[in-house]
Amino acid sequence: MPEPLRIAVASGKGGTGKTTLSSALALVAAGRYATRLLDCDVEAPNAALALRPSLSEQRAVSIPVPRVDEARCTHCGRCAEVCRFNALAVTPRQVLVFDELCHGCGSCVWICPEQAMSESEARIGMLDAGTTETGIDFAQGSLDVGQSSGVPILRALKRWTPAAWRVSPRIEIRDAPPGASCAVVETLRDVDAALLVTEPTPFGLHDLKQVVAICRELGLPTAVAINRDGIGDAAVEDYCAEQALPILLRIPLERHLAESLAQGNSLIEAAPEYREPLARLLQGLIELAEAPR
Amino acid sequence: MKIAITITAPQTDAPADPRFGRAAAFCVIDTDSGAREAHPNPALEAASGAGVRAAQTLIDLGVEAVISGAYGPKAHQVLAAAGLGLYLAPAEVKELDALIERFQSGALARAETATNGGHAHA
Numbered sequence: 001m002p003e004p005l006r007i008a009v010a011s012g013k014g015g016t017g018k019t020t021l022s023s024a025l026a027l028v029a030a031g032r033y034a035t036r037l038l039d040c041d042v043e044a045p046n047a048a049l050a051l052r053p054s055l056s057e058q059r060a061v062s063i064p065v066p067r068v069d070e071a072r073c074t075h076c077g078r079c080a081e082v083c084r085f086n087a088l089a090v091t092p093r094q095v096l097v098f099d100e101l102c103h104g105c106g107s108c109v110w111i112c113p114e115q116a117m118s119e120s121e122a123r124i125g126m127l128d129a130g131t132t133e134t135g136i137d138f139a140q141g142s143l144d145v146g147q148s149s150g151v152p153i154l155r156a157l158k159r160w161t162p163a164a165w166r167v168s169p170r171i172e173i174r175d176a177p178p179g180a181s182c183a184v185v186e187t188l189r190d191v192d193a194a195l196l197v198t199e200p201t202p203f204g205l206h207d208l209k210q211v212v213a214i215c216r217e218l219g220l221p222t223a224v225a226i227n228r229d230g231i232g233d234a235a236v237e238d239y240c241a242e243q244a245l246p247i248l249l250r251i252p253l254e255r256h257l258a259e260s261l262a263q264g265n266s267l268i269e270a271a272p273e274y275r276e277p278l279a280r281l282l283q284g285l286i287e288l289a290e291a292p293r
Numbered sequence: 294m295k296i297a298i299t300i301t302a303p304q305t306d307a308p309a310d311p312r313f314g315r316a317a318a319f320c321v322i323d324t325d326s327g328a329r330e331a332h333p334n335p336a337l338e339a340a341s342g343a344g345v346r347a348a349q350t351l352i353d354l355g356v357e358a359v360i361s362g363a364y365g366p367k368a369h370q371v372l373a374a375a376g377l378g379l380y381l382a383p384a385e386v387k388e389l390d391a392l393i394e395r396f397q398s399g400a401l402a403r404a405e406t407a408t409n410g411g412h413a414h415a
Contacts, residue, residue, distance in 0.1 A: 080349055086342025089349045091375035098367055101342045148341055 004172040006191040007285050012207025014178035016197045017227040022175035023050035024267035028278040030136045033170035038157055039140035040187040041177040042125065042150035050266045053138035055130040057162045063104030063152045064119035068095040072116035079108035079117060103149050125153045129162035137165040150183040180210035188214060192289035193221045201232035205239055212243065221288040225249040248284045249277055294324045296396065297351050298389055299361040305329040308387035311362030314344035320389060321354055324397065344368030351377065360392050366407040379404040
């Protein structure tokens, strides 16, 4: 089965329009190609509001967390030493495990000289999947409240093939989380191109630079879309020119757009005149992804 | 008896730090000999579980009682499980000598529970 062409929509700064653009790109793509959208914003997935999929499948995601056999444990403390996330504490009489800090890496179990540790599955979140009336295969991950890392949810989301989906999509769009955290890296890690949505303000630029640094590190072809074009200053444009980042779309700040998007409409429903620019954006991203490197 | 006070710099004359997990350092005091040692807090830069790591550090140093301005839920749980006495430093008292004196005269309140919710985040 051929792999789809994968495009991630990220931003750094929150609220720049990642979900607006990723859902609009998926709608435009679905007119020509078999398309799927993964909502990777596991702390607050909301692409379903714009795409309105009917979610028919669900599965829990768990990670292996350590359990200690106190009869074997000598309280040597190696497990707490090796844990990067400080999920274990060893007192002279007892080992305490904080599941909510555990990332499920298994180092403690591996290092225990007494084989006193085993792994037990602990739920950290959910995956949901379905299809939209517009023919998009859709899936989202959601992290349970109180859990610390969305990365295992993203790994499960990327591996999952729900039964309701078509077999071989041509295009996969990923709606990334805001910020520049591990979850953003995990979303970007194996894509073919990244679209970074920003706004022309010092805040947009500051966070854009962080995500550009991640994209460079991962060797990803990267393009920029400027939302709320016309506000702020010219620093984002200057930065893009300096970094040779193509600006593939500009969306001016318009009241009627904001009002329609706020009602839960997709960008194409809010402003059908964007269908053509969005189709060109998609084409630009495909060309960027397929260009020889 | 070995006690620890959270301090704002890794020096034995530094003022008390009101934080536990993110305190800059710990002053470990032998109340019998009066000897003092400053230990930097290895949890200061921890991405997560700073309270757990700081508590583990004091347990490994063999401390029997702690004086700090606050204890988060995980730090409190670990320190209590190890049987350490947990005492609250009044916000206005920053001098170590004054805190040690209040501790020895029984004037410091015990932290029977965590003083605040956790700060855990992704």
